Amino acid sequence: MGDFGGIALIFIAVILFFFLISAIKIIPEYEKGVIFRLGRLVGVRGPGLFFVIPMLERMFRIDTRVITMDVPAQEVITRDNVTIRVNAVLYFLVIDPGRAVVNVMDYIRATMQIAQTTLRSVVGQFELDEMLSQREQINHRLQQIIDEQTEPWGIKVNIVEIKDVELPQSMQRAMAKQAEAEREKRAKIIHADGEFQASKRLAEAADVISREPVTLQLRYLQTLTEIAVEKNSTLVFPLPIDLIRPFIDRAYSGVQNDHYSEGGKKPNEARPADGQRRGLFDPMTGLPLE
Template sequence: MLGGVGLLLCLGGLFFIGLMYIFSAIRVIPEYERGVIFRLGRLVGARGPGLFFVWPPIERMIRIDTRVLTMDVPAQEIITLDNVTIKVNAVLYFMVIDPNKAVVNVMDYVRATMQIAQTTVRSVMGKVELDTILADRARLNSEIQQIIDEQTEPWGVKVTIVEVKDVELPQQMQRAMARQAEAEREKRAKIIHAEGEFQASKQLANAADIIANEPVTLQLRYLQTLTEIATEKNSTILFPFPIDIVRPFLGMLGTSEEMELRKAAMQQTSAARQPQRQPAQIPPAQAVPPTQIPPAQAVRPTQPTQPPYTQPQSTQQLQTPGQPQQRPEGGQPPRQ
């Protein structure tokens, strides 16, 4: 009796252990994962998705996620081709397309992919100038993606997208680029303004031709201008007087050439009516023989002579009536 009970207990225990072993061997893999099976250290292959058995300790399974993974490439300083130091960070999108290679060929495919992404970004950005990095970023992203994908292909990893997120410039470079952008905007504004003036001048020239061919258009414009002036509240109003209004009256007088011809004809007619005067004949001048001037003779200087001394007369000399008295030389007048 006791032997039968012990046997039943042993069979029950073995059955329970067998059930536990079977339940422990059951593996359920979702759609986005694969299980790489190793049996006694040898690669059996990838299984999944779904339900299958892994018999421990003979077999071992490693789960691999086949969804797209996102990884940030940390910022790093890079010297460009034109010797400008910048900081660049990027984002990387990749996925495992071959779980067997991702397990067998590389120890940690995530860390290995991140390291290769950093070195590739540094090498590609260092071969181009700063202007190319800022202007042609899409081409650089594609080039980096192709290089990383070629290097991670032996690992069973597919790099789908590489995007440069931010390019940090030095402060001096930012100020210089701001000044350059401002100058470029001013240049474009001046070009647009010049093109507008050129087109406006063309339109004005066309309008002037139309007005010149149609004088009525100018008169209508004149009346329109007067209407606009009348609507404004101004104390002083200047009325423009177009020359086309008086042009018919000028046409009656004739053109300037006709007026000059008329003036010349009138001068000729008045000159013909006046009697012709013969100019006075002036006899020709006769030649006058030159006169001979005798040479000048030297004049000797004369020596002054003193008059003889005469004594004053004591008696009064008789004088004729109407004759003034004579004063003796060197004396006083005679007393009366």
């Protein structure tokens, strides 16, 4: 009888030991323990060391760190009837572990489904150009809608970002042609504007030269200076026709005099000076040629 009592005591001690071991719970800093007592929620405990009543209380561990979720690519028809594939990334965390356990069966899967549905719904409200240019606005709207829908589950959605937009090949070629045409348009406008400004400057320069003919000769000298700097073996000298016109006129006058002498006409018939008749001026002095 004494041996049986000793075995019973040992058995009870072992049961108490395992009972004590099962009652001790250790929760790390990034988790919370949701406690149910006889099926009723009694609170959230942790982090750290605490005790639960075996067979009467049950604990569920909930991770409170930020969860990163890839939203699979979704086929979306935009408002201008273009079919595209869009994927996104979602960042969320549990702020109320009790509601995350009680109000939804699997809060991660439920958040995933909400994110996919909202992504298709929101992107379909925009045109293709708007979706490509207003990415930040669409991300903010996605975050706001998903956060409102998951708030009863104790979920806080921090960031929603659209990662990639996959366009059909035909649409990519059409957009490339449109971008190329737009660049050519801007190039032609810039070139035409430059020609217009240059023509205005040339008109002003011509007006100055017409008032002061000596400026043309100064410009010739400046051109020679610029050419000489390059150390070229060939030097092109721009010679104004007005400088040699007096010699041409004298030669022409001598030929006419010879012709008149041979024809019996008066060789010294009074005529106005060639320079005065043609309105010629010396480009160096600005005086009329005689």
